[in-house]
Each structure stands twice: as C-alpha cells, then as structure tokens.
Amino acid sequence: MNPVDLASASASASGWPLLTLLIVLPMAAATGMRLVPHPRQARWAALLVALAEGVLACWIAAGVDPARAEFQQEEWAAWIPSLNIHYHVGVDGLSALFPPLTALLFIGVIVASWNAVQTLPRLHFALLLLLEGATMGVYLSLDLVLFFLFWELTLIPLYFLVSLWGVGPYRRYAANKYTLLMLTGGVPLLFGILLAASLHAGGEGAPASAWVFDLPTLMVQALPVEAQIPVFLLLFFGFAFKTPLFPLHTWLPTAAMEGPAGVAALLTGLKLGAYGILRVAIPLAPQGAMEMHWLLAGLGVFGIVYGALIALTQTNLRRMLAYSSISHVGMVVLAISSLTLEGVQGALFQLLNFPLAAGGIFLLAGWIQQRIGSTDWIHLGGLARGMPMAAVFFLFLGLTGMGMPGTSGFPAELLMLLGVFHTYTGAGLAALGGQILAAGYFLTAYRRAFFGPLTQPGPRQAKDLLSRELALMVVFSLVILAAGLHPALVLDFTRAASEAWIARLSPL
Amino acid sequence: MFANLTSLAGFDHPPILFLLQLLPAAGAGALLLIRREAWIFPLAVGVGVLELAGAIELFHLYDPLMSGWQWVEHQPLVGFFAYSAAADGMTVLFMLLTAFLTLMAVVYGRVRPFAPRNRFFAAVLASEAALMTQFATLDLLWFVLFSGVQTVLAGYLMHTWSDAPEEGPALTGYYQFMGIGHVLLLAGTILLGWIHADALHQGWRFDLPALMGAPIPILFQGSLFFLLFYGFGVRIPLFPLHGWLPAVAEHGTVAPALVFILGLKTGFFGLLRFVFPLLPGAVEQWSPYAAAFAAAGIFYAALLALMQGNLRRMMAYAVVSHTCIVTLGLFSLHSHAFLGSILLIANFGLAAATLFFMVGLVNRRTHTAVLDRLGGLFDRLPWIGLAFFAGGWAIVAMPGTPGFDAAHLMLEAAIHRFGALVTIAAALGNVTSASFLLWSFQRVFLAPPPEGAIAPRDLPQAVFLENLMAFSMIFLLLTAGFFSDPWLQLVESTANALAEPYAGVHAAGEVP
Incomplete structure (x- = not known):
C-alpha cells in the first residue's frame, strides 16, 4: 500500500491521518494546557486527552490487518527534502499494540498524580502529555531521523518531571544523571543511523540528498555485510542505555527512587x-546481529542474574522493583538474541506486558509512598492490615511479572524460554535460575512489607486504595487476565510481523 | 562563482543591500538628534522592524538555486577604496539573524532601561549597521574596518552601561586582544592588496574577485593564512586565543553587547568569506593543526565551564567549546562540512544570544550572575527559564533545534577527514557541554535557593515584553529547527562553492 501523502491531503483507509493525530493530539494539548482556566482543572483536561488518545490507539490497532507483515496505515510528508529526511509513520503487527498499552499506562499515571501534584499542575500535565506524544512518535516513526527526534524529545519532559516533582531529596541529581546518560547514548545511536544512511547511499562522497533514512527502504536492501557489524554495534550500544543493560543501568534505580511515582512507572x-x-537495530543490520548475537545473549544473561541478585539485597520496595525490572529486561534481550520465532514473539509479549505489570506495580508503590512517606520495609511491615486491596493487587502484578500461569506473564515467559532453549541451553538454564531468584526476592519483599510485624501506626491507619485507584487496578488486571487466558489474542496479532522479522535474518 | 562578478558590475536592480546597511545607520543618526523622550523607543523599534522586514524580503528575493553572487553592487569611490557588496546564501542567513537579534536587543533596551536611552539605542543600531556591512561587503578592507568599528561599539556599550564593578580591566583585555587581532588582519589585508598590485599592475584592490584574480605566491600563503586566521581567531574566539572572553562575559553585563560579539560570529564569517576561498593551499596544509587545536579546545573549554561559579563566565566557556566544534567541521573541507558549519554557526549564535538575553533578564532582578546566589527562579519566571533551557538545548544541537541537521552533516564529514575517534570524542565533548548547561539550569531555575541567596518571591515577575522576548526566541529556535529545509537550501550553493577548491582533499584519500 502506498503511504498517504499528508501534503496532498489524500485520505487513508479510514479517511483520517490517525497516526499523526495520535502523535500530535497530546502535544497540541500540552501546548494548549496554558489555556485551562484553573490549575485544578488541568488534570481533567489531561485525563480527557489521555482517554481520547487511548480510544484512538485502540482504533488504529483494530484497523491493522495482522495477517499482513508489511507496514500499514502509512502517512508521509516531505520534511527536509534536501537531506532526504521525511515525516513517515506507520504501524505493523510488531508495533500496533504498543500505543494502546502506552495510552493505558499514561491514563494510570495521570490518575495516580491526581492529588499528588500540587505545584504547577498545568505544567506537570502538559509535560506528561508531551511525553506521551513523543513516546507514540517513537513507536510509529518509520524515518530514522524522525525516530531519533522523538527519542530525544522524550528526555525534555522526563528531565522536568523528575527534577520538579520528584519525591526524593536527590531528584535533581537523578534528573541530570538520567538526561546525561541518555544524551551519551544518543551519540552512538546517531552515528549508527548516519552510518547506515550514508553507507546505503554508497558511502563516502555520496551527496547528502542520496542518504536513506527511510526504515522500510533500509530494511529491504541490506547493507554490505562487513558494514553491518559497526552499524549494529553503534545502534545496539545506543539502545542499551535506555533498555537498560548492565553496566549502563545505573540511572534506573536512582530515577525510580527519586522521581515521582508516575515517572517511575513510565520508565520501567x-x-x-x-x-x-x-x-x-536488528532489522537494519541482520547479519551484524547474527554475528554479534553472543553479545546480546551475554549481556542479557548477565542482566538477569545481576538484577536478581541485587534485588535480593534491597530493603526498599521501589529499589527492589527497579532491579527486578533490570532482570526482566535482561530476559527480553536474551530472548531477542535467540533469533527464533518463539523468542521474538515471547519478547514482544513481555514488552507489551511491562506497561501493565511493571508500570502497574510502580503505581501501587507510588500510592504506598504517598500514604506512608516511604517504601522501606522497616516502615511498612504489616501493610496488608491497612491496605488489603493494595496487597492483593501488588501480589497479582508481582506474580504476573514472574510469569504465573493465568496471567499474561506466563505465555511471555514460556515463549521466551522456549526460544532461548532452542538456541542456547546454558543461557536458558541461567534464565530459569533468574526466575527462581525472582520468586525469592519478590516473595521475601512482599512478606516483609505486607505481612511483617506491625511496629508503627502508619501502615495500620493507611487508607486503602481509593475508588479511582481501585478501578485502574481492576482494568490493568482484566487486561492481564484476558491476555493470559487467551494468549492467541496477542500471538496471532504479532505472528506475521514476527515471521517476517525472522525471515529477514535468514538470507545468509 | 567569483569570476563573473565584474561583468555584473553596474547594477540595475534596487540597491537592497545598500539600503539594509544604510537604514540602521540613518536610524542611529536620527536617534542621536532626537530630543523628545517619547519618540526614542518607537523610532528604534520602527527601524528594527523595518530592517527585519527588509532582511526577510531579501530572503524571499534570493534565489537559492542560482549559484554565484546575487544583488551585486559595485561603486568605485576614492582610489583603491571601493564600495562592493553582494549576497550569497550565507549573507542572507546572517543578515536575517542580525536583524532579528537587533530587534530583540532594542526590546531588551526598553525592558532594562539604559540611560541616556537615545545613545543606547543609537549604539545598538550603529552596531547593526556595522554588522550588516560586514556581511554584505566583498571588500576585505571594508570588512576589517567595519569589524573594528563594531568592536569599538560593543566596547562602548559595555563601558557605558555595564554595572559590574570591574569592567575596566576586562575591557582593557578586550581592547588589547582585539587590537592585536585587527593589526594582524590589517597586515594580512595590506599584504594581499600589495600582492594583487604587484602581480597584475592594476593598482591596489581589496575586493574578493580582484584578489581571486591574482595568483598568490606559495611563499606568502602560509604567512597570509596565519595573519588572517589568527586575526579572525581572536574575534571568533578560537581556543587558545579566547583569553579576553571570560572576563568580558563576566563584567560586561550589557547583554546586547555580548549578543553582538558572540551571537553574530563575524570571525567565522570572515574566515569563510575570505580565507577559505583565497588560500586553499595553506588551509589544506594547516588544517590538521587547526583541527587538533579545536579538538583539544572542545574539552578544555567544556571542563573549565564545569568549574565556573559565575553563570555568564560559564557561558563564555560554552561559547569557546562550541566554536571549537565548528572549527573542527570547517577544516574537514567538505561541502557537507561547510553546509553544516555555516548553519551551526548561525544556530550557536542564536542559542548563545538567547542565553545571554535571558541571563540579562535575570540579572536585571538579581544584580548578580553568581551561581551561589541564585536558585528557584522557575516558579517566578517560567518563560525566561524555558527560553534559557531551549537555548541550552540548541547549543547541544539536539533534534528539534536548528543545529541538529547541521551537526550531523558536519560530523559525517569530520569522520571521513579526521577519523571516527576524533569525531566521536567531539560529540562527547558536546555532551559535556550539555552537562554544564543542565547543571546551571537546575541551579538557577529549579533548585531551591541556597543560603544567602535572593528569595525568588521578592523578585518582580516578568513583564509582557520580557515574556514576548522569551517566547519569540523559543518560537524561532523551534520553528527553525523543525523546518530546517529552507536554511539548508539557502546555504547549499555557498557551501558547494566553498568546497570547490578542496575537491582534491577527499579524492586523494583520508587523512589518518
């Protein structure tokens, strides 16, 4: 299907440039937030926009034909023609499910900061919406410069959100650390993109207008094999900062501890x-990825074990969750490195699972922090007495993260393990070990925090989840159960795109 | 591109370049004569707006697809002294920037009254006239003379209106450095004129086409290069010739003066206009050395910036650090590199100007730029804070600001010429710049005021004109960043013409 040319205003299948709207709507709303007459109304405006965004994202996902592997609903407009950089967005089975879940998580974050944000609420919600728009842009961009633009654009709202509304005393340090590490990661990423674009045009001396930044074009015509390794390494290194992979993960625990609850949920x-x-990274340089798969696998395994071991030693719920998230994402990278269909589908499933399981549990941790003023076990012990509903959902979301049957974590973990065992037995065993460790640290932390000795009045008197918080958790849990009990919903959706993804690796 | 100039002489079009130079000069003269206080600001703003409209009109009339000079004006005056002006894409770009920044400076002068106001506005408009002349002229002698005029005007602004206690020694250093720079430039200019007279026996000429026509003996190329390169290097300021800048930035608290010196990089403009086309052999020969100094300077300046306790002083080092990045790009000698560098110069200028204006607005309230005395200003001055942040973001050439496409073109060319290691190091140096800008932004705007600092609540809120300034600068940074195509097209022919003499550098293979 030819992309819709936005400039000539021709109509897409549904008649509207929906993808562009998905990106622009929250950004426009963010700019217009100033016009909201009263600061207290900002949260309503933000919630309304986030809900509209959710509907829009679901509509887009519903319009995707999962049987077709190629990009769909593409929209195109000339942007910087003299450098051959264009505005090009589109979805396929790989990316289409991310926007709805992202929108859901943003709704959760807005609800979670309902009363928590007292200073400059208009700016706070404007920044959240800006972040939502930029994140949607990252998922939908098919032009690498556009992708990079949205990628870096996410930094600005995060920087302000963490430094202005963080809950910890070192929030400004955390914001600086996060932003600087991401900027550093941006350097190899940019060089990787430039290298791919110029090599595609014929290498040195090619005029700038011949460089190719268009992702579908770059995916169709593979780069010279010897050039793929540097391209892959640069891109992989750039992405590793944000993933985060050991040893580039240090920003995550800091940001999770110091940042506001909502931002911690978004970051994980x-x-x-x-x-x-x-x-x-992998579609641009498939052979390079096949050559370097041991690096991904090694860093993945290391991340699983390292994250789990450090999580075991934590005495703070949020810090423990941050390290467990490092462990989980290590598993995803290991599964991707298996370069098998099961591995990729499992990894995708788990990535889709993260907004619900990891994001949701961080929202819960944020609510606990808001009530008790701390998430250290020592201050929590016996919290289940005061907050029984929170205890229930905390356990449920935690078990989802560990892959309990019945939850969406189970098919994801199972597929990932199958894929990993298919390629590397040893690493698969290590991954299983990581699962056992996960049970260890999570259940220990859970027992101490929710069923430990009640030494202080705070946890006993804490107010349980409010109705809006409860409603949010119910929605999250229902989605988790639906995907867990009927995984074909997700797997059928991602199959064709994943198969095409794998097929691109085969031509060797 | 230079050869067909003389045939075009005797111009048959409206002298738009001449008018652009004349208008601010006339405005400055009128302001000095004016007696009624109420007319001063409207007149200054009127001239500023008219000039900006003229520059925009020039941008519309300029045809980016046509290579060579456009709107050529040539008029012999007395002896070797001739008026000669023409525009290429680079001229148009810098004229637009000058007109915009001057208008901002005029608005700034309204917000922060400098008495006597007519003399202040006259000095601002006269600076604009001198800058416009430098950007329009093809005559090296004119360029150097007006560079001198502009230097003195900036010094005058700081001398008269700076409220820092120690601006005296800072200005002494400024005049010493600039004086030496101009002596070098003048020596180089005269040497070039003499070479022309000696070779062609057509008398002394200083305009670019004439100078291009005379072959320059190898013997003189090196010394000419160093005379002009160092001369412009002081003005840029290039590491290690930047000694005057930190003190001037700290004590010259008159933001428009700093904007005219640092926001409009006439030193780079002079290098691109005269040195690169005239002395290709010497430029090529010395480029590895220039690049090595630049690479060292990026880190030297970035690290020193991290150690500063004064906001304006810190920004001075930030300026040195990014001029080094541009220098690295320029000496890559590739059309992409020239294209990227020219745009990057304009971007850095705009970004630095934004920072200096915003710090000036803060300074108006706090009367200090010492970081230990500032904090928590964001709640009080959100737009000024956002504009400062946008300026910082643009200095790092982040996507969405005008420098992004420019930086990536430039880095690409630098990789091929100097290798990936140097280039990635330069990009990481850029991240170091980001770190000090983020850090200072947090200190000044976000962090709670430290002990002994001025409480933000006691400071007056921003008035309409201040918010308008902040908003215009953010708007320009973002729109020019997202719609960068017109700028790329505008300077593409200039960049290609600049790269022409260096075609052999890249064909011959890479320098290790």
Whole structure:
C-alpha cells in the first residue's frame, strides 16, 4: 500500500491521518494546557486527552490487518527534502499494540498524580502529555531521523518531571544523571543511523540528498555485510542505555527512587530501548546481529542474574522493583538474541506486558509512598492490615511479572524460554535460575512489607486504595487476565510481523 | 562563482543591500538628534522592524538555486577604496539573524532601561549597521574596518552601561586582544592588496574577485593564512586565543553587547568569506593543526565551564567549546562540512544570544550572575527559564533545534577527514557541554535557593515584553529547527562553492 501523502491531503483507509493525530493530539494539548482556566482543572483536561488518545490507539490497532507483515496505515510528508529526511509513520503487527498499552499506562499515571501534584499542575500535565506524544512518535516513526527526534524529545519532559516533582531529596541529581546518560547514548545511536544512511547511499562522497533514512527502504536492501557489524554495534550500544543493560543501568534505580511515582512507572513500563533493538537495530543490520548475537545473549544473561541478585539485597520496595525490572529486561534481550520465532514473539509479549505489570506495580508503590512517606520495609511491615486491596493487587502484578500461569506473564515467559532453549541451553538454564531468584526476592519483599510485624501506626491507619485507584487496578488486571487466558489474542496479532522479522535474518 | 562578478558590475536592480546597511545607520543618526523622550523607543523599534522586514524580503528575493553572487553592487569611490557588496546564501542567513537579534536587543533596551536611552539605542543600531556591512561587503578592507568599528561599539556599550564593578580591566583585555587581532588582519589585508598590485599592475584592490584574480605566491600563503586566521581567531574566539572572553562575559553585563560579539560570529564569517576561498593551499596544509587545536579546545573549554561559579563566565566557556566544534567541521573541507558549519554557526549564535538575553533578564532582578546566589527562579519566571533551557538545548544541537541537521552533516564529514575517534570524542565533548548547561539550569531555575541567596518571591515577575522576548526566541529556535529545509537550501550553493577548491582533499584519500 502506498503511504498517504499528508501534503496532498489524500485520505487513508479510514479517511483520517490517525497516526499523526495520535502523535500530535497530546502535544497540541500540552501546548494548549496554558489555556485551562484553573490549575485544578488541568488534570481533567489531561485525563480527557489521555482517554481520547487511548480510544484512538485502540482504533488504529483494530484497523491493522495482522495477517499482513508489511507496514500499514502509512502517512508521509516531505520534511527536509534536501537531506532526504521525511515525516513517515506507520504501524505493523510488531508495533500496533504498543500505543494502546502506552495510552493505558499514561491514563494510570495521570490518575495516580491526581492529588499528588500540587505545584504547577498545568505544567506537570502538559509535560506528561508531551511525553506521551513523543513516546507514540517513537513507536510509529518509520524515518530514522524522525525516530531519533522523538527519542530525544522524550528526555525534555522526563528531565522536568523528575527534577520538579520528584519525591526524593536527590531528584535533581537523578534528573541530570538520567538526561546525561541518555544524551551519551544518543551519540552512538546517531552515528549508527548516519552510518547506515550514508553507507546505503554508497558511502563516502555520496551527496547528502542520496542518504536513506527511510526504515522500510533500509530494511529491504541490506547493507554490505562487513558494514553491518559497526552499524549494529553503534545502534545496539545506543539502545542499551535506555533498555537498560548492565553496566549502563545505573540511572534506573536512582530515577525510580527519586522521581515521582508516575515517572517511575513510565520508565520501567515503557521499554523503549528494547523496542529500539527489535525495531531498528536488528532489522537494519541482520547479519551484524547474527554475528554479534553472543553479545546480546551475554549481556542479557548477565542482566538477569545481576538484577536478581541485587534485588535480593534491597530493603526498599521501589529499589527492589527497579532491579527486578533490570532482570526482566535482561530476559527480553536474551530472548531477542535467540533469533527464533518463539523468542521474538515471547519478547514482544513481555514488552507489551511491562506497561501493565511493571508500570502497574510502580503505581501501587507510588500510592504506598504517598500514604506512608516511604517504601522501606522497616516502615511498612504489616501493610496488608491497612491496605488489603493494595496487597492483593501488588501480589497479582508481582506474580504476573514472574510469569504465573493465568496471567499474561506466563505465555511471555514460556515463549521466551522456549526460544532461548532452542538456541542456547546454558543461557536458558541461567534464565530459569533468574526466575527462581525472582520468586525469592519478590516473595521475601512482599512478606516483609505486607505481612511483617506491625511496629508503627502508619501502615495500620493507611487508607486503602481509593475508588479511582481501585478501578485502574481492576482494568490493568482484566487486561492481564484476558491476555493470559487467551494468549492467541496477542500471538496471532504479532505472528506475521514476527515471521517476517525472522525471515529477514535468514538470507545468509 | 567569483569570476563573473565584474561583468555584473553596474547594477540595475534596487540597491537592497545598500539600503539594509544604510537604514540602521540613518536610524542611529536620527536617534542621536532626537530630543523628545517619547519618540526614542518607537523610532528604534520602527527601524528594527523595518530592517527585519527588509532582511526577510531579501530572503524571499534570493534565489537559492542560482549559484554565484546575487544583488551585486559595485561603486568605485576614492582610489583603491571601493564600495562592493553582494549576497550569497550565507549573507542572507546572517543578515536575517542580525536583524532579528537587533530587534530583540532594542526590546531588551526598553525592558532594562539604559540611560541616556537615545545613545543606547543609537549604539545598538550603529552596531547593526556595522554588522550588516560586514556581511554584505566583498571588500576585505571594508570588512576589517567595519569589524573594528563594531568592536569599538560593543566596547562602548559595555563601558557605558555595564554595572559590574570591574569592567575596566576586562575591557582593557578586550581592547588589547582585539587590537592585536585587527593589526594582524590589517597586515594580512595590506599584504594581499600589495600582492594583487604587484602581480597584475592594476593598482591596489581589496575586493574578493580582484584578489581571486591574482595568483598568490606559495611563499606568502602560509604567512597570509596565519595573519588572517589568527586575526579572525581572536574575534571568533578560537581556543587558545579566547583569553579576553571570560572576563568580558563576566563584567560586561550589557547583554546586547555580548549578543553582538558572540551571537553574530563575524570571525567565522570572515574566515569563510575570505580565507577559505583565497588560500586553499595553506588551509589544506594547516588544517590538521587547526583541527587538533579545536579538538583539544572542545574539552578544555567544556571542563573549565564545569568549574565556573559565575553563570555568564560559564557561558563564555560554552561559547569557546562550541566554536571549537565548528572549527573542527570547517577544516574537514567538505561541502557537507561547510553546509553544516555555516548553519551551526548561525544556530550557536542564536542559542548563545538567547542565553545571554535571558541571563540579562535575570540579572536585571538579581544584580548578580553568581551561581551561589541564585536558585528557584522557575516558579517566578517560567518563560525566561524555558527560553534559557531551549537555548541550552540548541547549543547541544539536539533534534528539534536548528543545529541538529547541521551537526550531523558536519560530523559525517569530520569522520571521513579526521577519523571516527576524533569525531566521536567531539560529540562527547558536546555532551559535556550539555552537562554544564543542565547543571546551571537546575541551579538557577529549579533548585531551591541556597543560603544567602535572593528569595525568588521578592523578585518582580516578568513583564509582557520580557515574556514576548522569551517566547519569540523559543518560537524561532523551534520553528527553525523543525523546518530546517529552507536554511539548508539557502546555504547549499555557498557551501558547494566553498568546497570547490578542496575537491582534491577527499579524492586523494583520508587523512589518518
């Protein structure tokens, strides 16, 4: 299907440039937030926009034909013709499910900051919406410069959100650390993109207008094999910062501890780095990825074990969750490195699972922090007495993360393990070990925090989940159960695109 | 592209370049004569707006697809002294930037009254006239003379209106450095004129086409290169010739003066206009050395910036760090590199100007730029804070700002010429710049005020004109960043013409 040319305003299948709307709507709303007459109304405006965004994202996903592997609903407009850079967006089975779940998580974050944000609420919600728009842009971009633009654009709102509304005393340090590490990661990423674009045009001396930044074009015509390794390494290294892979993960625990609850949920729930590896790094340089698969696998395994071991030693719920998230994403990278259909589908499933399981549990942790003022076990012990509903959902989401049957975590973990065992037995065993460790650290933490000795009045008197919080958790849990009990919903959706993804690796 | 110039002489079109130079000069003269206080600001703004409209009109009339000079004006005056002006894409770009920044400076002068106001506005408009002349002229002697005029005007602005206690020694250093720079430039200019007179026996000429026509003996190429390169290097300022800048930035608290010196990089403009076309052999020969100094300078300046306790002083080092990045790009000697560098110069200029204006607006309230005395200003001055952030973001050439496409073109060319290692190091140096800008932004705007600092609540809120300034600068940075295609097209022919003499550098293979 030819992309819709936005400039000539011709109509897409549904008559509207929906993808563009998905990106632009929250950004426009963010700019217009200033016009909201009263600061207290900002949250309503933001919630309304986020709900509209959710509907729009579902509509787009419903319009995708999962049987076709290629990009669909493409929209195109000339942007910087003299450098052959264009505005080009589209979805396929790989990416289409991310926007709805992202929108859901953003709704959750807005609800979670309902009363928590007292200073400059208009700016806060404007930044959240800006972040939502930029994140949607990352998922939908098919032009690498556009992708990079959205990629870096996510930094600005995050920087402000963490430094202005963070809950910890070192929030500004956390914001600086996060932004600087991401900027550093942006350097290899940009060089990787430039290298791919110029090599595709014939290497040195090619005029700038011949460079190719268009992802579908780059995916069809493979780069010279010897050039693929540097391209892959640069891109992979760039994405590894955000994933985060050991040893580039240090920002995550800091940001999770110091940042506001919502941002911690977004940082752990939206694994843009792993998505980038899946969407850009490997398809651009398939042979390079096949050559370097041991590096991915090694870093993945190391991340699983390292994250789990460090999580075992934590005495703070949020810090423990941050390290467990490092462990989980290590598993995703290991599964991707298996380069098998099961591995990729499992990894995708798990990436889709993160906004619900990891994002949701961080929202819960944020609510606990808001009530008790801390998430250290020592201050929590016996919290189940005061907050029984929170205890229930915390356990449910935690078990989802560990892959309990019946939840969406189970098919994801199972497929990933199948894929990994198919390629590397040893690493698969290590991954299983990581699962056992996960049970160890999560259940220990859970027992101490929710069923430990009640030494302080705080946890006993804490108010349980409010109705809006409860409603949110119910929605999250229902989606998790639906995908867990009927995994074909997701697997059928991603199959054709995953098969095409694997097929691109085969021509060797 | 230079050869067909003389045949075009005797111009049959409206002298738009001449008018663009004349208008601010006339405005400055009128302001000095004016007696009624109420007319001063409207007149200054009127001239500023008219000039900006003229520059935009020039941008519309300019045909980017046509190579060579456009709107050529040539008029012999007395002896070797001739008026000669023409525009290429680079001229148009810098004229637009000058007109915009001057208008901002005029608005700034309204917000922060500098008495006597008519003299302040006259000095601002006269600076604009001098800058416009430098960007329009093809005559090296004119360029150097007006560069001198502009230097003195900026010094005058700082001398008269700076409220820092120690601006005296800072200005002394400024004049010493600039004086030496101009002596070098003048020596180089005269040497070039003499070479022309000696070779062709057509008398002394200083305009670019004439100078291009005379072959320059190998013997003189090196010394000419160093005379002009160092001369412009002081003005740029290039590491290690930047000694005057930190003190001037710290004590010259008159933002428009700093904007005219650092926001409009006439030193780079001079290098691109005269040195690169005239001395290709010497440029090629010395480019590895220039690049090595630039690469060292990126880190030197970035690290020193991290150590500063004064906001304006820190920004001075930021300027040195990014001029080094541009220098690295320029000496890659590739059309992409020239294209990227020219745009990057304009971008850095705009970004640095934004920072200096915003710090000036802060300074108006706090009367200090010492970081230990500032904090928590964001709640009080959100737009000024956002504009400062946008300026910082643009200095790092992040996507969405005008520098992004430019930086990636430039880095691509630098990789091929100097290797990936140097280039990636330069890009990481850029991240270091990001770190000090983020850090200072947090200190000044987000962090709670430290002990002994001025409480933000006691400071007056921003007035309409201040928010308008902040908003215009953010708007320009973002729109020019997202719609960068017109700018790329505008300077493409200039960049190609600049790269012409260096075609052999890249064909011959890479420098290790």
